[in-house]
Amino acid sequence: xxxxxxxxxxxxxxxxxxxxxxxxxxxxxxxxxxxxxxxxxxxxxxxxxxxxxxxxxxxxxxxxxxxxxxxxxxxxxxxxxxxxxxxxxxxxxxxxxxxxxxxxxxxxxxxxxxxxxxxxxxxxxxxxxxxxxxxxxxxxxxxxxxxxxxxxxxxxxxxxxxxxxxxxxxxxxxxxxxxxxxxxxxxxxxxxxxxxxxxxxxxxxxxxxxxxxxxxxxxxxxxxxxxxxxxxxxxxxxxxxxxxxxxxxxxxxxxxxxxxxxxxxxxxxxxxxxxxxxxxxxxxxxxxxxxxxxxxxxxxxxxxxxxxxxxxxxxxxxxxxxxxxxxxxxxxxxxxxxxxxxxxxxxxxxxxxxxxxxxxxxxxxxxxxxxxxxxxxxxxxxxxxxxxxxxxxxxxxxxxxxxxxxxxxxxxxxxxxxxxxxxxxxxxxxxxxxxxxxxxxxxxxxxxxxxxxxxxxxxxxxxxxxxxx
RNA sequence: GCCCCGAUGGUGUAGUGGCCUAUCAUGCAGCCCUGUCGAGGCUGCGACCCGGGUUCAAAUCCCGGUCGGGGCGCCA
Numbered sequence: 383x384x385x386x387x388x389x390x391x392x393x394x395x396x397x398x399x400x401x402x403x404x405x406x407x408x409x410x411x412x413x414x415x416x417x418x419x420x421x422x423x424x425x426x427x428x429x430x431x432x433x434x435x436x437x438x439x440x441x442x443x444x445x446x447x448x449x450x451x452x453x454x455x456x457x458x459x460x461x462x463x464x465x466x467x468x469x470x471x472x473x474x475x476x477x478x479x480x481x482x483x484x485x486x487x488x489x490x491x492x493x494x495x496x497x498x499x500x501x502x503x504x505x506x507x508x509x510x511x512x513x514x515x516x517x518x519x520x521x522x523x524x525x526x527x528x529x530x531x532x533x534x535x536x537x538x539x540x541x542x543x544x545x546x547x548x549x550x551x552x553x554x555x556x557x558x559x560x561x562x563x564x565x566x567x568x569x570x571x572x573x574x575x576x577x578x579x580x581x582x583x584x585x586x587x588x589x590x591x592x593x594x595x596x597x598x599x600x601x602x603x604x605x606x607x608x609x610x611x612x613x614x615x616x617x618x619x620x621x622x623x624x625x626x627x628x629x630x631x632x633x634x635x636x637x638x639x640x641x642x643x644x645x646x647x648x649x650x651x652x653x654x655x656x657x658x659x660x661x662x663x664x665x666x667x668x669x670x671x672x673x674x675x676x677x678x679x680x681x682x683x684x685x686x687x688x689x690x691x692x693x694x695x696x697x698x699x700x701x702x703x704x705x706x707x708x709x710x711x712x713x714x715x716x717x718x719x720x721x722x723x724x725x726x727x728x729x730x731x732x733x734x735x736x737x738x739x740x741x742x743x744x745x746x747x748x749x750x751x752x753x754x755x756x757x758x759x760x761x762x763x764x765x766x767x768x769x770x771x772x773x774x775x776x777x778x779x780x781x782x783x784x785x786x787x788x789x790x791x792x793x794x795x796x797x798x799x800x801x802x803x804x805x806x807x808x809x810x811x812x813x814x815x816x817x818x819x820x821x822x823x824x825x826x827x828x829x830x831x832x833x834x835x836x837x838x839x840x841x842x843x844x845x846x847x848x849x850x851x
Numbered sequence: 852g853c854c855c856c857g858a859u860g861g862u863g864u865a866g867u868g869g870c871c872u873a874u875c876a877u878g879c880a881g882c883c884c885u886g887u888c889g890a891g892g893c894u895g896c897g898a899c900c901c902g903g904g905u906u907c908a909a910a911u912c913c914c915g916g917u918c919g920g921g922g923c924g925c926c927a
Contacts, residue, residue: 424887431887442888463878477886491888508861508879508897514889515877517863522919578926620926621852627926720923767927774927822927847918 383535384542386438394468394502400438402473406492409473416441416494417468417502419533420461421514430459432496434467437538442476442493443469450497458496462505464513464533469499518679521837528842528851536675539668540831540839546665547657547827548613551634554656558649560609560636565598567591567615570804578619580629591617594820596747597805599637600781603816604808611636613823623846625835626773626825630844634826637818642749643764643780646817647735650768650776651693654733654826659688661830672831684832693768694734699757701726701736714758715740723772733775737766746791749780749815768821770829778819785809 386398396415397405418436425431425445432443447455461467471494478487511519511530524531531537552562568584569592579590595612602610616633638646661669666686673683696704698718705712708725712718718726718736726734741750744765754762765779782788785806789799792806799806827839837843842851 422889424890425885426882427885429886431890433888444886476888493886510861512862512878515862516889517877519862520919523862618926622924622926624923624926625921777927820927825927 383439383538384437389438395436398438399434399436399441402441402492402494403439406473406475406490410475410492411472413470413472413497414494415468415470416443417466419513420458420463420465420467420505422463423459423461426459430455432458432461432467432469434469434494435533442491443471443496443499444474444493445496449495450499454499457501458499461501462507464505464509464530466502466505467499468502469494469496471496471498516678521835525837525843525848526851532841536672537838539671540827540833541841543661543665543668543672543831544823544827544839546661546668547830548634548823550657550660551653552611552613553660554653555611555636555649558609558652560611560638561607563599563602563607563610563612564614565592565595565602565612567617580617580619593618594633595635596745596820597802599635599818600747600816601805601808603637603639603818604813609636609638616820621846625837626828628824628836628840628843628845631836631840632823634821634823635818637781637816639814639816641780641817642815643737643766643778643817646778646780646819647695647737647766647768648692650778650819650821651689651691651733651735655688655691657826658686658830662686662688669831676832681832684830686830689733693732694730696726696730696734696736697738698736698740698762699738704729714756715742715760717743720772723769723774727769727771731771733768733770735766735768737764738762739765739767744779746795746797747781747788749782749817764817766819768819770825773825773828774822775825775829776819776821778817780815780817783809783813783815785813 383400386400387404389398391397394417399416399418402409402414402416416434416436418434421433421435421440423430423432428447430445432445434441434443445455445458458467473492474495476491476493509530511524511527513530513533532541568582568589570589579593582589582591594616595614599610599612612635613632615630617630619629620627636646636649638649669684669686676683699714701718702712702714705718705722705725708728710722710725712722739762740756741748741761741763744763748763748765750761750763756762763779765777767774768776782791788806788809792799792802824836824839827833828836831839833839837845
């Protein structure tokens with residue numbers, strides 16, 4: 383539940399439920415108006431108990447037939463679960479529960495003794511997803527009814543954590559001098575060859591949804607903005623169907639001038655360290671909510687400890703050797719696939735960078751230094767990945783700032799430099815060496831919350847077979 | 852695109868040819884009790900994905916479809 387200590391009263395309530403729960407003692411005897419969802423309504427006689435929940439807490443409202451208008455009493459008593467109800471009443475200390483001999487008394491709790499109220503909106507029955515039911519609802523049903531799924535405490539906590547991750551990430555980058563930008567999502571050409579784009583009609587011409595802010599954040603840096611970041615959507619028309627891929631996802635991107643791959647790996651590990659540190663200092667109650675649910679599902683708890691710096695660097699050539707010695711079939715020049723990552727992860731279970739991939743495997747905008755060659759002679763690049771366990775979080779690298787090399791790289795991957803003049807022209811008038819990365823926000827959230835599927839931490843995920851709700 | 856698996860009340864499930872008028876939980880409706888507190892007790896409601904086939908007999912076996920899950924690929 384969110385901390386609402388600074389929230390102002392609104393037209394519908396004098397206090398948040400959280401304020402009454404927390405403020406308790408000092409509010410006893412005062413009249414408050416609160417509003418929320420009816421979590422349960424118990425009691426069919428002359429008294430009834432209404433458990434009300436808003437985004438900040440839950441509290442019991444106590445209703446007595448004699449204390450209020452009879453028709454309202456009956457309406458609330460027969461209200462369906464999840465109906466929204468506003469009540470006005472006096473804050474009182476709850477009668478203490480009966481405790482077994484020798485058990486300690488729990489701290490006092492407070493309730494609202496209702497004098498009047500309104501049913502704001504009645505909930506239909508049955509609920510397609512029970513909010514407090516002890517059944518393990520399938521992900522597909524949950525996503526079809528996300529508006530209800532979000533009311534579940536642990537789901538709500540996951541999205542609060544998502545917001546915190548974005549907040550702390552932003553905070554950290556700002557302290558390192560990065561400024562936030564917004565790049566266009568409607569584009570005319572591919573940012574990276576090889577990826578399928580969603581085509582669209584832009585008035586009379588053909589356009590695409592952007593698959594990455596890559597080229598535009600570079601142009602911003604070339605234009606002298608020096609250090610930039612963007613948190614925004616990326617769209618990929620790939621027909622994948624896994625727990626970690628979506629066709630629309632939010633990418634956390636940075637780009638910085640006068641930096642190389644090692645410099646931006648430093649930015650990244652410091653940022654992740656900061657996020658983890660802040661969560662572990664400020665938001666463990668949210669993790670606690672997630673863990674409570676995990677326990678009910680027979681899963682172990684997730685822990686949050688700021689990872690040690692620096693993260694291990696396992697250069698591509700070394701990663702290949704680890705896979706080979708772990709029994710994996712792989713050769714220099716092959717991609718490191720998920721089952722290979724499992725082998726590496728058995729030695730490096732946490733965050734680890736894999737720098738210096740073969741140039742032939744990296745996009746055209748990645749920088750390479752002449753003479754940096756792999757164990758078998760191929761040209762290495764200054765591109766890197768960040769993995770956590772078997773999952774890739776990030777891809778990044780130093781960028782090619784020499785326009786003639788850039789154009790050759792384009793030709794090498796079968797692209798026509800003439801289609802990219804909007805980009806290459808940015809390099810013709812003096813270009814600072816620069817580097818950057820893009821991080822999948824949902825994948826980072828999976829690590830933090832222990833979610834087994836990115837869809838859990840994306841509000842309304844878009845995958846191969848889902849465009850609604 | 853490939854391989855494997857699955858589809859039973861609103862939700863989550865049991866069920867492997869006749870014992871199914873289909874199990875249990877949760878939910879919903881109602882009643883009783885009650886300053887309750889993950890309340891409790893009682894009664895009731897509600898389902899075999901669609902189409903075809905095999906069989907005396909199909910939730911159960913076969914074929915096709917649709918939808919979903921897992922793994923992979925693609926991708927990062």
